[in-house]
Amino acid sequence: GAVVSQHPSWVICKSGTSVKIECRSLDFQATTMFWYRQFPKQSLMLMATSNEGSKATYEQGVEKDKFLINHASLTLSTLTVTSAHPEDSSFYICSARDPGQAVETGELFFGEGSRLTVL
């Protein structure tokens, strides 16, 4: 299956700093990537849809100025958590669909996830 790689896996930062998470599609080109956040024992929550070459589409309640998404190439999308605070501590996961499959039936391939801890 398609491979999505995410980096870093773990990151600890001080409150007020910014953190960048990278998501790469290794063996396919992804015009669209999805960014999720997952708090402990909770469901995946879609934060935004990253579109190559255009602005990301953010879900209601997600601050676009705080969670900056850049999808500059067909294989790389980045999520930057700006001025991070302890409440931003969470598991962030990116995903993409296999372009070889129809959108209707295409499974999502997930990155390994990035666990952010803000002190």
Next chain:
Amino acid sequence: GQNIDQPTEMTATEGAIVQINCTYQTSGFNGLFWYQQHAGEAPTFLSYNVLDGLEEKGRFSSFLSRSKGYSYLLLKELQMKDSASYLCAVQDSNYQLIWGAGTKLIIKP
């Protein structure tokens, strides 16, 4: 509103069979997915159902009834490595995935 319901936690014995249920209410339906997620890891795809009936894939099977808004994931010959959370997700009319909170499955020897 859109809603996916599945039990929070289930316990089963190694070698046994377990059924994890999922009920949904969504604006439109374009298929239902089951994913497995081990603790601290990203989800991995298990199955996709868009038509009514049972889809079998090895030890795992998934069933769908669109009229009832209901699906289940059946795991046979349980192994310790099957201990994980199982996520039900429905694709709505806009092909957006609506996720359930997941069912934590605990396998005991």
